[in-house]
Amino acid sequence: MYKSFPEAGYTVIRSPEILCTFDHGPLGMAPLYNHGHADALSITLSVSGNLLIVDPGTYGYNGVSEFRRYFKGTRAHNTVTIDNQDQAVQETEFIWRCPYTAALSGASRKDEDLVLEGTHNGYERLKNPVKHIRKILFSEGELFLIQDSFRGEGMHDFELNYHLHPDSKNSEQADGWWLIAHESSQVYIRLLDGSFFNYFAGRENPLFGWYSPAYGVRLKSGVLSHSKRGYSNDVAFLTAISINRPMHAKELLKRRALL
Secondary structure, three states: OEEEEOOOOEEEEEOOOEEEEEEOOOOOEOOOOEOOOOOOOOEEEEEOOEEEEOOOOOOOOOOOHHHHHHHHOHHHOOOEEEOOEOOOEEOOOOOEEOOOOEEEEEEEEEOOEEEEEEEEOHHHHOOOOEEEEEEEEEEOOOEEEEEEEEEEOOEEEEEEEEEEOOOOEEEEOHHHOEEEEEOOEEEEEEEOOOOOOEEEEOEEOOEEOEEOOOOOOOEEOEEEEEEEEEEHHHOEEEEEEEEOOOOOHHHHHHHHOOO
């Protein structure tokens, strides 16, 4: 089951255990885009009411400029950063310029599977412009496949990040899987192109791996991160998030064909 909210720019995927949000909305409140976070095509995920893949929060507005920039920035969200730049340009602690346009460009069902597609143009402002396309396949109750691809010009640095709840227990498993467990819930996450995630938490220079559950509160939290350098049309990421158990390779390949 899913429902899209076009004006807010969110699609929500639900099953008895799972709640996932997909952000394909605008940056903030025009014309200055106040209070916006550069989080286009980001996701969050909870299982049985326990947060696993999280939005970082806000932390503070004034007097914390370095952290303010971090929590608003693209690298703090569950999406792809290109050339270590935000999807828009931070002018002040509240104001942005070069706002992006994001959209849900497709939604369809294939048998029991749901496929969503979102796009944003925030990196088309670069000297060599790039468009980001994210497809999400949800096989009800057991699997997400997230495919990130790009269309554009030139060579770039691409960084994919998934931010984890600070109370989760995170451990590397066999075959590239990471086990993410929080309370009674768990998921397994891996890349499917032969690459592997690196794990970071609570870095200070540069800031990376922080979570704010309430105003003025910040906690160290884990991040699964992977970077690639290449030509836009040649680079892609494919992430599998398997609920409760690591899914067998044959099952993953079967679902991958649906994207």
